Amino acid sequence: MQAFAVATLNGVSYGLLLFMLSAGLTLIFSMLGVLNFAHASFYMLGAYLGYSIAAHAGFGFALLWAPLVAGGVGAALERTLLRRARVNGPLHELLLTFGVAYLLAEFVKLVWGLGSVSIALPPMLDGPLMTWGDATFSRYRAFMMMVSVGTLGALYALLRTSRTGLVLRAALTHARAVESLGHDVARIGTWVFAIGTGLAALAGVIGAPLAVVEPGMAEAVGSIVFVVVIVGGLGSIGGAFAASLLIGCVQTWAVGTTASLGGLLHTVGVRLPSAWAALTVAQAAPLVPYALLIAMLAWRPRGLFGRRESDA
């Protein structure tokens, strides 16, 4: 039971990390109408920048500067390349972000090398926070949850209470009307792109001490984040939140269990060949998000909270 509670807490902290990524992705999608395929590359860039900055100036500085730098890169990308691709239609925007993801992976290999690097935890955050029986919940995971909740709370407050947030929310849904009121919607779009990529980079920095920082990490996380936004419903922040926590928890539980497929199906009364029965749920954990995606789409094509858009 304690193990399950800790696994749930771990799952929630992973889910919050996923939500930081998917929230930025959803904001960008709502504002610019393009799903940023390079989003996970900014997560990776954040992790690597965090590694370099932390090595020179400490982890605290990395938390602040890596998202700022990555957000700046994101804004520059939107201003220069993405705007030029937009002329040729939304398909070309998606293709461009695909190309950027490809190039960013090469860039990271060029600058930081092919091997993996790791960020050392600050001593204050190292060690267990609480211990229940044999299950421990680490201090760093609690810190991770705190940072994600704090950032997302601040973002929510900004969007809901400030005047800037009001204009931004209006621009998400009624861009033409906001433009005719004298606001520069193109600049708002750049800001949204910068905020989204900055959030991804922050997720990269706080996730880096627990993950392996290597050039393949963007691909590994990227497809899960895209699964999250589809399961939650494209363009819905609430859906992204629910789907992030769902996938975070389900995947963490799957990794943590010792149950095997044969054992699970035996209780239902199905017998499997021995090779399949020996397959543990933990081994099949990488399949879980994608299986969930397929199940979700078969049941509800628009996702959890998606609006009805049959062709988009």
Add this chain to the structure above:
Amino acid sequence: MRKPTAARIRADIAQGRHLGAASRWAAGAALLAAPLFFVHDSWIFGYLAQAAAMIVLALSYNLLLGETGLLSFGHAAFAGLGAFAAAHWFNRGGIALPWLPLAGGCAGAVCGALFGAIATRRAGTAFAMITLGIGELVAAAVWTLPEGFGGAAGVAIDRGSGPAWGAWDFGAPRQAYAVIAVWTALSVAAMFALTRTPLVRIANAVRENAMRVAALGVDPRRIRYAMFVFAAFFAGIAGTLTLIDVELASSESVAMTRSGAVLIATVIGGSSTFFGPVVGALVLTGLSGALAGVSRAWPVYLGLLFVGVVLRWPEGIAGWWCAHRSRVGAFDVRSQGWVYLLGGVAAAAWVGALVIAVESLYALRFAADAGGVWRLGGFAFDLASPATQAVLGGLLVLGVAARWALRATVQAGTRAGGDE
């Protein structure tokens, strides 16, 4: 100067199109068949087979991207699943090698019918992400599932072990290539014929405006589904052609990198013309064959080419070529000579500068033991040395100057044309 009238251009194009189309098909068939008589090295056959399989895969991909406007990130899944099914069928015995691509294609189509039922309920971005999920699911399943995919080793076949046709047992590279070439020709012709059917015409309409097609009483989802199954069928054929070439179906054949490669090939070649993906497949296999051995940085060039094509030539290399051919046809070649010369100089200077910069950077990063210097013949480029920096600067300035002169020439030409 011969003044082009609209009618004359149209007549020229109509005349040229029939001749051009016939000669293009003949040239393509001859190119496919020629290696059978002139080539004696097995590695060349392997390389050509790789290109042929990529051509079929890219054309099948274009049934989705170009014809129906569906961007798929998981197309290799169907090629790979087709190859796995074909490999198992072949190892069970009883099927001659030349029939194998048909078996692989049918397996691909069955998988396409299964996954397509879910994926094609949506279009646009959602479709792209669902196919990404399907691609990842299949790639992860091949690693994880204990039976059917052979784990890390894959499923191997011995292509010479099947029933022989007379003296042909298809074990030799030349005989295997003959099978691959025939199937490539058949698939290309079949897909070309398919693009002339009403189904694909309606698919074009779905690409342009699904809402209107729905208003006409045709369900866009059914059209997308049909196109998805066709694309998966030809992808299965392409996957089996690769299987015949390398005699192995492995996790690599369903990998996301392969889905990315076919996407890159199709976009670089151009998705708006039928033969664009063929060009793209040839460019991609040519680059990966020629550059990968020479330069560690070749993915960078590929990525830059891709981004450049997306930004500058949305119709791809084939679209760019067609536009320029009609420009040369409509205007006098001599008046365009300067324009192309200056454009060529600018492009060459910038590409030169780019190559020097990238190669020296990679040498600095990855070949530090060799002094971090990129050697090309008798020249050595070191980013820290003033000589290299001067060469880089010179090339950049040359490129800018040529580009500036080009713009001036074109503007002068437009003004003169306007005065006439």
